[in-house]
Amino acid sequence: MRDVAKKFFALPIEEKEKYARAVNESEGYGSDRIVSEKQVLDWLYRLTLKVFPEDKRRLNLWPRDPNDFRGTLDEFASKIKTVNNILFKAMARSLDLEENSFLNQFGDQAMMQARFNFYPPCSRPDLVFGVKPHTDRSGLTVLLQDGDVEGLQILVDSKWVRVPAIPYALVVNLGDQMQIMTNGIFKSPMHRVITNLEKMRISVAFFNEPDPEREIGAVDSLVDEHRPRLYRNVKNYGAINYECYQKGMVALDTVRI
Ligand SMILES: O=C(O)CCC(=O)C(=O)O
Numbered sequence: 536m537r538d539v540a541k542k543f544f545a546l547p548i549e550e551k552e553k554y555a556r557a558v559n560e561s562e563g564y565g566s567d568r569i570v571s572e573k574q575v576l577d578w579l580y581r582l583t584l585k586v587f588p589e590d591k592r593r594l595n596l597w598p599r600d601p602n603d604f605r606g607t608l609d610e611f612a613s614k615i616k617t618v619n620n621i622l623f624k625a626m627a628r629s630l631d632l633e634e635n636s637f638l639n640q641f642g643d644q645a646m647m648q649a650r651f652n653f654y655p656p657c658s659r660p661d662l663v664f665g666v667k668p669h670t671d672r673s674g675l676t677v678l679l680q681d682g683d684v685e686g687l688q689i690l691v692d693s694k695w696v697r698v699p700a701i702p703y704a705l706v707v708n709l710g711d712q713m714q715i716m717t718n719g720i721f722k723s724p725m726h727r728v729i730t731n732l733e734k735m736r737i738s739v740a741f742f743n744e745p746d747p748e749r750e751i752g753a754v755d756s757l758v759d760e761h762r763p764r765l766y767r768n769v770k771n772y773g774a775i776n777y778e779c780y781q782k783g784m785v786a787l788d789t790v791r792i
Protein backbone atom coordinates (compact mmCIF):
# COMPACT_ATOMS: atom_id res chain seq x y z
CA MET A 536 0.00 0.00 0.00
CA ARG A 537 2.81 2.41 0.91
CA ASP A 538 4.59 1.53 -2.27
CA VAL A 539 1.69 2.40 -4.61
CA ALA A 540 1.05 5.61 -2.63
CA LYS A 541 4.68 6.63 -3.07
CA LYS A 542 4.58 5.87 -6.79
CA PHE A 543 1.42 7.91 -7.26
CA PHE A 544 2.82 10.99 -5.51
CA ALA A 545 6.04 10.68 -7.55
CA LEU A 546 4.11 11.09 -10.83
CA PRO A 547 4.40 14.37 -12.77
CA ILE A 548 1.92 17.05 -11.69
CA GLU A 549 -0.06 16.81 -14.97
CA GLU A 550 -0.65 13.13 -14.35
CA LYS A 551 -1.86 13.67 -10.76
CA GLU A 552 -4.05 16.57 -11.87
CA LYS A 553 -6.13 14.09 -13.87
CA TYR A 554 -7.62 13.12 -10.53
CA ALA A 555 -7.99 16.69 -9.24
CA ARG A 556 -10.55 17.47 -6.57
CA ALA A 557 -13.43 19.62 -7.86
CA VAL A 558 -13.77 23.00 -6.10
CA ASN A 559 -16.58 22.11 -3.73
CA GLU A 560 -15.86 18.47 -3.22
CA SER A 561 -13.63 16.56 -0.87
CA GLU A 562 -12.81 13.60 -3.11
CA GLY A 563 -9.82 13.62 -5.45
CA TYR A 564 -6.29 14.98 -5.48
CA GLY A 565 -5.25 18.40 -4.18
CA SER A 566 -4.97 20.47 -1.05
CA ASP A 567 -7.61 21.59 1.45
CA ARG A 568 -11.07 22.67 0.36
CA ILE A 569 -11.47 26.35 1.30
CA VAL A 570 -14.35 27.10 3.67
CA SER A 571 -13.04 30.19 5.45
CA GLU A 572 -10.98 33.25 4.48
CA LYS A 573 -8.94 32.89 7.64
CA GLN A 574 -7.96 29.33 6.82
CA VAL A 575 -4.25 28.48 7.16
CA LEU A 576 -3.43 25.76 4.66
CA ASP A 577 -1.85 22.51 5.78
CA TRP A 578 1.52 21.61 4.28
CA LEU A 579 0.44 18.59 2.32
CA TYR A 580 -1.15 17.19 -0.80
CA ARG A 581 -3.80 14.57 -0.37
CA LEU A 582 -5.73 12.14 -2.44
CA THR A 583 -9.09 11.32 -0.88
CA LEU A 584 -11.16 8.40 -2.19
CA LYS A 585 -14.40 6.90 -0.95
CA VAL A 586 -13.91 3.13 -0.75
CA PHE A 587 -17.16 2.01 0.92
CA PRO A 588 -20.06 1.70 0.24
CA GLU A 589 -18.63 0.03 -2.82
CA ASP A 590 -21.31 1.37 -5.17
CA LYS A 591 -20.35 4.96 -4.19
CA ARG A 592 -16.78 4.59 -5.48
CA ARG A 593 -15.89 7.25 -8.03
CA LEU A 594 -13.50 5.21 -10.07
CA ASN A 595 -12.65 8.11 -12.38
CA LEU A 596 -10.72 9.55 -9.40
CA TRP A 597 -8.89 6.28 -8.66
CA PRO A 598 -5.40 6.45 -10.21
CA ARG A 599 -4.63 4.11 -13.10
CA ASP A 600 -0.94 4.70 -12.55
CA PRO A 601 0.72 2.80 -10.92
CA ASN A 602 -1.34 0.04 -12.47
CA ASP A 603 -1.67 -1.92 -9.21
CA PHE A 604 -3.02 1.12 -7.30
CA ARG A 605 -6.72 0.22 -7.56
CA GLY A 606 -6.32 -3.46 -6.78
CA THR A 607 -4.03 -2.77 -3.83
CA LEU A 608 -6.40 -0.19 -2.35
CA ASP A 609 -9.40 -2.48 -2.80
CA GLU A 610 -7.69 -5.39 -1.07
CA PHE A 611 -6.10 -3.38 1.73
CA ALA A 612 -9.34 -1.49 2.51
CA SER A 613 -11.33 -4.74 2.66
CA LYS A 614 -8.89 -6.08 5.24
CA ILE A 615 -9.10 -2.85 7.23
CA LYS A 616 -12.89 -3.26 7.23
CA THR A 617 -12.53 -6.70 8.78
CA VAL A 618 -10.23 -5.26 11.47
CA ASN A 619 -12.73 -2.46 12.15
CA ASN A 620 -15.59 -4.85 12.66
CA ILE A 621 -13.57 -6.88 15.15
CA LEU A 622 -12.59 -3.69 17.00
CA PHE A 623 -16.16 -2.35 17.14
CA LYS A 624 -17.40 -5.60 18.63
CA ALA A 625 -14.52 -5.75 21.12
CA MET A 626 -15.10 -2.15 22.18
CA ALA A 627 -18.81 -2.86 22.73
CA ARG A 628 -18.02 -5.95 24.82
CA SER A 629 -15.49 -3.99 26.88
CA LEU A 630 -18.36 -1.71 27.95
CA ASP A 631 -20.70 -4.65 28.65
CA LEU A 632 -22.80 -3.78 25.61
CA GLU A 633 -24.39 -6.04 23.04
CA GLU A 634 -21.57 -6.55 20.52
CA ASN A 635 -23.36 -4.89 17.59
CA SER A 636 -24.20 -1.70 19.53
CA PHE A 637 -21.77 0.39 17.48
CA LEU A 638 -21.91 -1.55 14.22
CA ASN A 639 -25.68 -1.09 14.07
CA GLN A 640 -25.24 2.67 14.26
CA PHE A 641 -22.70 2.59 11.42
CA GLY A 642 -25.34 0.84 9.33
CA ASP A 643 -24.92 -1.28 6.23
CA GLN A 644 -24.09 1.87 4.24
CA ALA A 645 -21.19 2.73 6.57
CA MET A 646 -18.62 4.90 4.86
CA MET A 647 -14.89 4.41 4.54
CA GLN A 648 -12.71 7.09 3.03
CA ALA A 649 -9.05 6.47 2.23
CA ARG A 650 -6.86 9.53 2.48
CA PHE A 651 -3.36 9.45 1.05
CA ASN A 652 -1.25 12.16 2.65
CA PHE A 653 1.97 13.45 1.09
CA TYR A 654 4.01 15.91 3.14
CA PRO A 655 6.85 17.48 1.12
CA PRO A 656 9.95 18.71 2.98
CA CYS A 657 9.24 22.15 4.42
CA SER A 658 11.83 24.95 4.73
CA ARG A 659 10.05 26.51 7.75
CA PRO A 660 8.75 23.68 9.96
CA ASP A 661 8.47 26.25 12.76
CA LEU A 662 5.76 28.13 10.84
CA VAL A 663 3.46 25.52 9.37
CA PHE A 664 1.88 22.20 10.29
CA GLY A 665 1.54 19.17 8.03
CA VAL A 666 -1.93 18.89 9.57
CA LYS A 667 -3.11 21.40 12.19
CA PRO A 668 -4.20 20.11 15.63
CA HIS A 669 -7.54 18.29 15.26
CA THR A 670 -9.64 15.35 16.32
CA ASP A 671 -10.84 12.97 13.62
CA ARG A 672 -14.42 13.19 12.34
CA SER A 673 -14.62 9.43 12.04
CA GLY A 674 -15.83 6.71 14.31
CA LEU A 675 -12.50 4.99 13.96
CA THR A 676 -9.39 5.85 11.94
CA VAL A 677 -6.84 3.25 10.94
CA LEU A 678 -3.57 4.84 9.93
CA LEU A 679 -0.69 3.38 8.00
CA GLN A 680 2.16 5.72 8.84
CA ASP A 681 5.33 6.26 6.87
CA GLY A 682 7.71 3.34 7.47
CA ASP A 683 10.50 5.55 8.82
CA VAL A 684 9.71 9.28 8.91
CA GLU A 685 7.85 10.40 12.03
CA GLY A 686 5.59 13.43 12.25
CA LEU A 687 2.39 12.48 14.05
CA GLN A 688 1.97 13.77 17.61
CA ILE A 689 -0.85 13.20 20.13
CA LEU A 690 -1.87 15.52 22.95
CA VAL A 691 -1.58 13.69 26.28
CA ASP A 692 -2.06 15.68 29.52
CA SER A 693 -1.40 18.96 27.67
CA LYS A 694 1.87 17.69 26.19
CA TRP A 695 2.54 16.69 22.58
CA VAL A 696 3.83 13.15 22.46
CA ARG A 697 5.40 11.71 19.29
CA VAL A 698 3.98 8.56 17.76
CA PRO A 699 6.93 6.39 16.69
CA ALA A 700 7.14 5.12 13.11
CA ILE A 701 6.96 1.33 13.37
CA PRO A 702 7.32 -0.30 9.93
CA TYR A 703 4.61 -2.98 10.13
CA ALA A 704 2.24 -1.36 12.61
CA LEU A 705 -1.14 0.27 12.11
CA VAL A 706 -2.16 3.17 14.35
CA VAL A 707 -5.80 2.98 15.48
CA ASN A 708 -7.29 6.29 16.51
CA LEU A 709 -10.79 6.90 17.88
CA GLY A 710 -12.74 9.69 16.24
CA ASP A 711 -15.40 12.11 17.51
CA GLN A 712 -18.35 9.93 16.50
CA MET A 713 -17.15 7.15 18.79
CA GLN A 714 -16.92 9.69 21.64
CA ILE A 715 -20.55 10.63 20.93
CA MET A 716 -21.74 7.01 20.76
CA THR A 717 -19.97 6.07 24.01
CA ASN A 718 -21.36 9.20 25.71
CA GLY A 719 -17.83 10.47 26.29
CA ILE A 720 -16.38 7.27 27.78
CA PHE A 721 -13.99 6.71 24.87
CA LYS A 722 -12.12 9.85 23.90
CA SER A 723 -11.20 11.14 20.48
CA PRO A 724 -7.63 12.39 20.99
CA MET A 725 -6.27 15.70 19.69
CA HIS A 726 -3.41 15.14 17.28
CA ARG A 727 -1.33 17.00 14.70
CA VAL A 728 1.38 16.39 12.12
CA ILE A 729 4.56 18.44 12.15
CA THR A 730 6.60 19.16 9.04
CA ASN A 731 10.14 18.09 8.34
CA LEU A 732 13.02 20.17 7.00
CA GLU A 733 14.65 17.49 4.89
CA LYS A 734 12.44 14.48 4.45
CA MET A 735 9.13 13.91 2.76
CA ARG A 736 6.57 11.78 4.57
CA ILE A 737 3.67 9.67 3.32
CA SER A 738 0.77 8.22 5.31
CA VAL A 739 -2.52 6.57 4.42
CA ALA A 740 -5.50 7.06 6.72
CA PHE A 741 -8.74 5.06 6.55
CA PHE A 742 -11.65 6.97 8.10
CA ASN A 743 -14.58 4.79 9.09
CA GLU A 744 -17.81 6.62 9.60
CA PRO A 745 -21.47 5.83 10.12
CA ASP A 746 -23.72 6.31 7.10
CA PRO A 747 -23.96 10.16 6.99
CA GLU A 748 -27.74 9.89 6.38
CA ARG A 749 -28.28 8.11 9.70
CA GLU A 750 -28.67 9.79 13.03
CA ILE A 751 -26.16 8.59 15.61
CA GLY A 752 -26.09 9.13 19.34
CA ALA A 753 -25.07 7.73 22.71
CA VAL A 754 -25.92 4.04 23.19
CA ASP A 755 -28.96 4.06 25.54
CA SER A 756 -27.43 2.03 28.34
CA LEU A 757 -24.48 4.43 28.55
CA VAL A 758 -26.82 7.24 29.63
CA ASP A 759 -28.19 7.37 33.19
CA GLU A 760 -28.58 9.79 36.08
CA HIS A 761 -24.87 9.49 36.96
CA ARG A 762 -23.80 9.96 33.36
CA PRO A 763 -26.24 12.31 31.62
CA ARG A 764 -26.29 12.54 27.84
CA LEU A 765 -23.35 14.73 26.76
CA TYR A 766 -24.02 15.20 23.06
CA ARG A 767 -27.12 15.67 20.98
CA ASN A 768 -27.85 13.10 18.29
CA VAL A 769 -26.31 14.09 14.96
CA LYS A 770 -26.42 13.29 11.26
CA ASN A 771 -23.61 13.92 8.77
CA TYR A 772 -21.18 14.84 11.54
CA GLY A 773 -18.26 14.78 9.07
CA ALA A 774 -19.38 18.10 7.56
CA ILE A 775 -19.65 19.74 11.02
CA ASN A 776 -16.16 18.55 11.94
CA TYR A 777 -14.54 19.84 8.74
CA GLU A 778 -16.02 23.35 8.98
CA CYS A 779 -15.01 23.63 12.62
CA TYR A 780 -11.50 22.39 11.89
CA GLN A 781 -10.91 25.04 9.27
CA LYS A 782 -12.33 27.76 11.53
CA GLY A 783 -10.22 26.69 14.50
CA MET A 784 -13.23 25.50 16.52
CA VAL A 785 -13.61 22.25 18.47
CA ALA A 786 -16.35 20.35 16.62
CA LEU A 787 -17.53 18.24 19.57
CA ASP A 788 -18.18 21.43 21.59
CA THR A 789 -20.76 22.49 18.99
CA VAL A 790 -22.89 19.36 19.55
CA ARG A 791 -22.55 19.28 23.33
CA ILE A 792 -25.81 19.54 25.27
O1 LIG B 1 -0.26 11.68 8.60
C1 LIG B 1 -0.59 11.26 9.71
O2 LIG B 1 0.16 10.56 10.39
C2 LIG B 1 -1.94 11.58 10.31
C3 LIG B 1 -2.86 12.36 9.43
C4 LIG B 1 -4.13 12.72 10.13
O3 LIG B 1 -4.20 12.91 11.32
C5 LIG B 1 -5.37 12.88 9.33
O4 LIG B 1 -5.30 12.80 8.08
O5 LIG B 1 -6.45 13.06 9.95
Ligand SMILES: [Fe+2]
Nearest residue numbers: 669670671726
Ligand atom coordinates in the same frame (compact mmCIF):
# COMPACT_ATOMS: atom_id res chain seq x y z
FE1 LIG C 1 -6.28 12.95 12.03
